[in-house]
Amino acid sequence: MDIVFEEFYQSVPKYSQEVCGDNVEIIKKNDKTIIVLSDGLGSGIKANILSTLTSKIASGLLEKELPLKEILSTILAALPVCEVRGIAYATLAFMVIDHNKDAKLVEIDTPAAFLYRNGKIEKLNYKEYVLEGKNIRESSFHFHKNDKLFLVSDGVIHAGLGGLLSFGLGWDGTAEQITRVINYNDFDLKEIIEKLVKIFMAFYEDKPGDDFTIIGMRYREKRKLTLWSGPPLKKQDDSRIVKKLIKSDGKKVISGGTTAHIAARELDRELKTSLKYEDKSVPPISEMEGIDLLTEGLLTLNKVLDKLETYKPGQIIIKKEDGASKLLKLLLESDKITFLVGRAVNESHQSLNLPLELGIRSQIISLIATHLKKLKKEIYIEWY
Amino acid sequence: MTKKILEICIGTPCYLMGASELIEYYNNLESRIKDKIELRTSHCLEDKCEKGPVIKFDDKLYFDVTPERLSKIIRKKTQ
Numbered sequence: 001m002d003i004v005f006e007e008f009y010q011s012v013p014k015y016s017q018e019v020c021g022d023n024v025e026i027i028k029k030n031d032k033t034i035i036v037l038s039d040g041l042g043s044g045i046k047a048n049i050l051s052t053l054t055s056k057i058a059s060g061l062l063e064k065e066l067p068l069k070e071i072l073s074t075i076l077a078a079l080p081v082c083e084v085r086g087i088a089y090a091t092l093a094f095m096v097i098d099h100n101k102d103a104k105l106v107e108i109d110t111p112a113a114f115l116y117r118n119g120k121i122e123k124l125n126y127k128e129y130v131l132e133g134k135n136i137r138e139s140s141f142h143f144h145k146n147d148k149l150f151l152v153s154d155g156v157i158h159a160g161l162g163g164l165l166s167f168g169l170g171w172d173g174t175a176e177q178i179t180r181v182i183n184y185n186d187f188d189l190k191e192i193i194e195k196l197v198k199i200f201m202a203f204y205e206d207k208p209g210d211d212f213t214i215i216g217m218r219y220r221e222k223r224k225l226t227l228w229s230g231p232p233l234k235k236q237d238d239s240r241i242v243k244k245l246i247k248s249d250g251k252k253v254i255s256g257g258t259t260a261h262i263a264a265r266e267l268d269r270e271l272k273t274s275l276k277y278e279d280k281s282v283p284p285i286s287e288m289e290g291i292d293l294l295t296e297g298l299l300t301l302n303k304v305l306d307k308l309e310t311y312k313p314g315q316i317i318i319k320k321e322d323g324a325s326k327l328l329k330l331l332l333e334s335d336k337i338t339f340l341v342g343r344a345v346n347e348s349h350q351s352l353n354l355p356l357e358l359g360i361r362s363q364i365i366s367l368i369a370t371h372l373k374k375l376k377k378e379i380y381i382e383w384y
Numbered sequence: 385m386t387k388k389i390l391e392i393c394i395g396t397p398c399y400l401m402g403a404s405e406l407i408e409y410y411n412n413l414e415s416r417i418k419d420k421i422e423l424r425t426s427h428c429l430e431d432k433c434e435k436g437p438v439i440k441f442d443d444k445l446y447f448d449v450t451p452e453r454l455s456k457i458i459r460k461k462t463q
């Protein structure tokens with residue numbers, strides 16, 4: 001069975017702060033995934049800069065595939081240290097997991113990871129040592145197919161401190177909450193993270209006393225999606241593409257009004273246009289039996305491209321109901337994506353002097369595909 | 385009384401030319417008038433895209449429609 005490693009995180013800034021002092025970097029390579037979490041001392045912009053710096057240095061070194069000791073010494077030497085207090089300005093946790101599911105996790109001044117296995121949370125086995133005056137916890141382990149692993153910043157462990165709980169949630173308390181949420185909903189990691197964030201917020205009575213972050217990871221089955229956009233050059237290909245789309249495994253998407261009309265005609269199904277539009281810059285979506293999402297073409301695809309350009313791996317996007325947000329969500333949730341792209345010039349667009357950056361369908365789709373490839377999705381494009 | 389049908393084209397060209405403002409205009413209509421109209425959307429009305437936004441009201445096509453024009457068209461016909 002085809003499986004894929006997936007990771008999601010959410011960071012919440014301390015109450016009344018604009019930015020979060022925690023930072024997450026996730027790098028997807030062909031044969032491995034690198035996950036880095038750093039928590040900057042204090043909060044606000046200064047903490048944010050420190051944690052960003054720390055996590056970027058770490059992820060950069062990890063990407064270079066040097067021996068772990070060397071990486072660690074370099075990171076520790078490079079970590080900014082507070083002159084007055086003599087402590088590192090930022091904590092660090094990083095994990096590298098390869099395609100054999102072998103993982104290595106290193107933690108410096110950060111809460112121990114939570115491993116969910118066989119229905120309960122366990123602590124990993126660590127090797128502890130001192131390097132450059134720092135206590136290092138290191139664990140090498142094999143990630144099982146049904147495992148889930150969570151990394152948190154200490155803002156999670158301290159949730160409730162001084163308010164609902166005198167000593168905060170603690171590691172065990174956090175483990176309990178994670179178990180509870182997973183046992184309730186085991187299938188959607190994104191929702192597990194969102195739910196946990198809500199719970200931690202509740203412990204803080206919605207006014208977090210510290211920045212906090214939680215990252216979740218697991219393996220899941222690959223998801224497929226086929227998207228058709230644009231009428232083909234040859235009219236006789238209409239029915240071929242429609243068949244291909246309908247027979248494909250996984251989610252089916254049509255992007256384009258004219259394209260949707262062809263599909264409706266070929267399949268003899270009703271095309272229901274909707275009246276709702278959620279975001280003025282994105283035309284409303286339509287509906288057809290058997291198709292998971294039907295959007296307008298050019299404007300929507302351009303919007304998706306915009307959003308992809310600023311997307312950070314692992315980020316949970318805010319739920320929105322407009323066509324572009326829905327399409328982006330489906331693309332991000334899929335691992336194997338096939339684009340069926342028709343290249344016929346859309347008569348209706350000819351009349352418009354479209355601004356150059358709105359561009360041609362084929363170009364926009366190629367750009368979208370490039371971004372998705374960077375997220376290590378398997379992409380296939382067929383031109384018609 | 386049967387409702388009059390207002391069809392607004394939301395094809396890409398028409399949308400770019402301002403169809404969303406027409407939908408918004410409809411949504412904000414006072415209910416006295418709104419109740420007499422049924423809104424539908426379509427993807428392309430008779431391929432007159434270069435003259436968008438295109439609408440069809442009470443079986444008649446209108447081109448280059450702005451919210452002001454739409455208001456006049458609707459009011460004249462729903463008197």
Ligand code: FES
Nearest residue numbers: 393395398429433
């Ligand atoms: S897109 Fe509106 S008439 Fe063609």
